[in-house]
Amino acid sequence: xxxxxxxxxxxxxxxxxxxxxxxxxxxxxxxxxxxxxxxxxxxxxxxxxxxxxxxxxxxxxxxxxxxxxxxxxxxxxxxxxxxxxxxxxxxxxxxxxxxxxxxxxxxxxxxxxxxxxxxxxxxxxxxxxxxxxxxxxxxxxxxxxxxxxxxxxxxxxxxxxxxxxxxxxxxxxxxxxxxxxxxxxxxxxxxxxxxxxxxxxxxxxxxxxxxxxxxxxxxxxxxxxxxxxxxxxxxxxxxxxxxxxxxxxxx
Amino acid sequence: xxxxxxxxxxxxxxxxxxxxxxxxxxxxxxxxxxxxxxxxxxxxxxxxxxxxxxxxxxxxxxxxxxxxxxxxxxxxxxxxxxxxxxxxxxxxxxxxxxxxxxxxxxxxxxxxxxxxxxxxxxxxxxxxxxxxxxxxxxxxxxxxxxxxxxxxxxxxxxxxxxxxxxxxxxxxxxxxxxxxxxxxxxxxxxxxxxxxxxxxxxxxxxxxxxxxxxxxxxxxxxxxxxxxxxxxxxxxxxxxxxxxxxxxxxxxxxxxxxxxxxxxxxxxxxxxxxxxxxxxxxxxxxxxxxxxxxxxxxxxxxxxxxxxxxxxxxxxxxxxxxxxxxxxxxxxxxxxxxxxxxxxxxxxxxxxxxxxxxxxxxxxxxxxxxxxxxxxxxxxxxxxxxxxxxxxxxxxxxxxxxxxxxxxxxxxxxxxxxxxx
Numbered sequence: 001x002x003x004x005x006x007x008x009x010x011x012x013x014x015x016x017x018x019x020x021x022x023x024x025x026x027x028x029x030x031x032x033x034x035x036x037x038x039x040x041x042x043x044x045x046x047x048x049x050x051x052x053x054x055x056x057x058x059x060x061x062x063x064x065x066x067x068x069x070x071x072x073x074x075x076x077x078x079x080x081x082x083x084x085x086x087x088x089x090x091x092x093x094x095x096x097x098x099x100x101x102x103x104x105x106x107x108x109x110x111x112x113x114x115x116x117x118x119x120x121x122x123x124x125x126x127x128x129x130x131x132x133x134x135x136x137x138x139x140x141x142x143x144x145x146x147x148x149x150x151x152x153x154x155x156x157x158x159x160x161x162x163x164x165x166x167x168x169x170x171x172x173x174x175x176x177x178x179x180x181x182x183x184x185x186x187x188x189x190x191x192x193x194x195x196x197x198x199x200x201x202x203x204x205x206x207x208x209x210x211x212x213x214x215x216x217x218x219x220x221x222x223x224x225x226x227x228x229x230x231x232x233x234x235x236x237x238x239x240x241x242x243x244x245x246x247x248x249x250x251x
Numbered sequence: 252x253x254x255x256x257x258x259x260x261x262x263x264x265x266x267x268x269x270x271x272x273x274x275x276x277x278x279x280x281x282x283x284x285x286x287x288x289x290x291x292x293x294x295x296x297x298x299x300x301x302x303x304x305x306x307x308x309x310x311x312x313x314x315x316x317x318x319x320x321x322x323x324x325x326x327x328x329x330x331x332x333x334x335x336x337x338x339x340x341x342x343x344x345x346x347x348x349x350x351x352x353x354x355x356x357x358x359x360x361x362x363x364x365x366x367x368x369x370x371x372x373x374x375x376x377x378x379x380x381x382x383x384x385x386x387x388x389x390x391x392x393x394x395x396x397x398x399x400x401x402x403x404x405x406x407x408x409x410x411x412x413x414x415x416x417x418x419x420x421x422x423x424x425x426x427x428x429x430x431x432x433x434x435x436x437x438x439x440x441x442x443x444x445x446x447x448x449x450x451x452x453x454x455x456x457x458x459x460x461x462x463x464x465x466x467x468x469x470x471x472x473x474x475x476x477x478x479x480x481x482x483x484x485x486x487x488x489x490x491x492x493x494x495x496x497x498x499x500x501x502x503x504x505x506x507x508x509x510x511x512x513x514x515x516x517x518x519x520x521x522x523x524x525x526x527x528x529x530x531x532x533x534x535x536x537x538x539x540x541x542x543x544x545x546x547x548x549x550x551x552x553x554x555x556x557x558x559x560x561x562x563x564x565x566x567x568x569x570x571x572x573x574x575x576x577x578x579x580x581x582x583x584x585x586x587x588x589x590x591x592x593x594x595x596x597x598x599x600x601x602x603x604x605x606x607x608x609x610x611x612x613x614x615x616x617x618x619x620x621x622x623x624x625x626x627x628x629x630x631x632x633x634x635x636x637x638x639x640x641x642x643x644x645x646x647x648x649x650x651x652x653x654x655x656x657x658x659x660x661x662x663x664x665x666x667x668x669x670x671x672x
Contacts, residue, residue: 147287230300244401
């Protein structure tokens with residue numbers, strides 16, 4: 001009789017586990033949901049970003065950047081507004097091409113989404129539309145908490161070598177599918193960066209992090225904090241995403 | 252009952268690692284708790300900004316922005332002629348300021364000007380003209396026609412070729428790239444530039460007014476079409492001016508992994524280059540009844556060590572100068588274009604944020620003469636840097652880089668108080 005009870009108890013616990021757990025396949029669907037709610041399809045996004053880069057060697061540098069995104073067309077434009085010496089430097093992404101514009105030489109040069117943005121801890125890819133479901137597969141997924149939030153902890157691995165980080169560990173809220181934190185690893189499995197997304201803004205079903213903190217895990221004390229203000233979801237003129245516009249706004 | 256309890260505890264012990272990852276290890280840091288431990292609203296509704304972000308950088312609250320840069324350097328040095336066994340001391344000074352204004356009376360138009368003032372300021376004693384001391388580098392206005400056709404009118408640097416050390420396709424700018432200072436700003440002509448974006452591609456038209464133009468027939472015209480294919484960009488252009496050799500060019504810029512690659516080809520019917528003959532009194536010109544083809548290809552990349560301040564920047568380029576020269580003549584202008592085959596390479600290693608080393612090579616691959624410049628730079632503070640450099644030429648006497656013999660120089664340059672404003 002006791003044996004039967006024990007077996008029932010084990011079955012009950014295993015059932016609880018299976019009910020509570022989320023499968024890898026469901027994790028992959030979760031990535032799709034994150035992409036869908038992070039991408040401003042059918043509309044555009046523009047914002048004024050304030051970037052504070054802290055470096056133990058060089059001190060604190062403040063940069064103001066105008067961000068324009070047209071996710072439907074795979075386009076973005078980042079324009080440095082401050083400091084004055086960098087005003088007009090721009091990053092223009094159109095489909096697979098990312099150009100950097102240097103107002104001094106008046107030349108556009110091809111650059112990579114993997115590169116650091118303005119020597120900060122942010123990468124150019126941090127400002128692109130989200131494509132987690134396309135670029136990564138879920139390896140493991142489990143439940144946990146982050147502070148006071150119930151989250152899924154997802155380990156993902158890149159499906160291509162176009163991504164900035166080959167593996168990532170994501171902390172995603174179970175309600176709302178918001179990425180709160182990610183650990184970004186090199187191909188060798190070394191933790192390169194930890195990213196935090198403590199606040200979001202919402203327009204309809206779409207969300208965008210309004211604060212991002214990128215902590216350099218290799219150089220102690222080095223981090224970059226980005227806050228988004230003056231957000232607009234109004235349509236952006238197609239002329240903004242042209243070399244002509246970038247040339248016009250520069251010094 | 253005890254047995255049941257034991258089984259239950261055992262199951263929990265076994266299953267705990269499956270149920271959840273070690274929370275302390277994952278989320279236990281104070282930073283995590285600081286950020287995510289409170290009851291603050293994580294998501295807020297977007298309140299649409301009242302600022303017109305599209306117009307923000309096209310306008311200026313003050314109406315005009317002034318800025319520029321200041322540089323001062325002094326470089327004592329010593330050089331030896333290894334073939335003639337002579338030596339001489341040198342002292343190079345550079346004092347200059349770049350000033351610009353950027354006036355934006357409305358979002359539809361802006362006027363921009365940039366001038367450079369450089370030392371020495373005495374015209375007579377130093378045989379400098381007023382325009383050497385104060386030179387207008389750019390003066391133009393930007394406007395558009397219905398946001399479809401974008402015009403830049405005035406004296407302006409034109410973005411035409413893609414080469415780094417050499418750019419045979421750059422048919423428009425007045426100055427050529429100096430391979431030993433490839434980032435130096437080029438001087439452009441007085442021109443009307445028209446740009447029509449065609450989706451991701453661009454169409455450009457140019458009307459160039461040369462300084463020596465007497466009437467409208469002296470104006471030059473050029474067109475360029477930039478076509479993006481995948482991750483590559485192709486450019487096709489043509490240039491025509493009455494009395495000069497008409498030319499067409501093609502450019503390519505692309506990437507292979509993290510390496511940027513680029514190439515140019517230029518075809519002209521006739522040549523406008525003049526060469527001084529050995530008697531130094533008469534000129535030799537290339538025949539005009541044939542085609543000349545020049546081409547270049549190169550690559551560059553930057554590697555940053557994410558675990559330190561170290562980085563490597565590398566650039567290399569080959570240049571086939573189809574206009575070349577007659578081997579019996581001494582080239583007059585431009586001096587750099589003597590010969591048919593050239594190469595240039597630069598590599599710099601950033602060892603720390605304050606110390607970097609570099610190596611530059613520029614050579615004529617035909618007469619096997621060239622220039623090699625290793626250097627080390629120390630930047631103890633932002634406004635001060637010191638560069639110790641060697642400067643050596645190799646080749647036979649009479650070769651392009653060793654006309655008067657092989658030279659070996661050493662210099663110690665101080666850059667002080669450099670600033671942008």
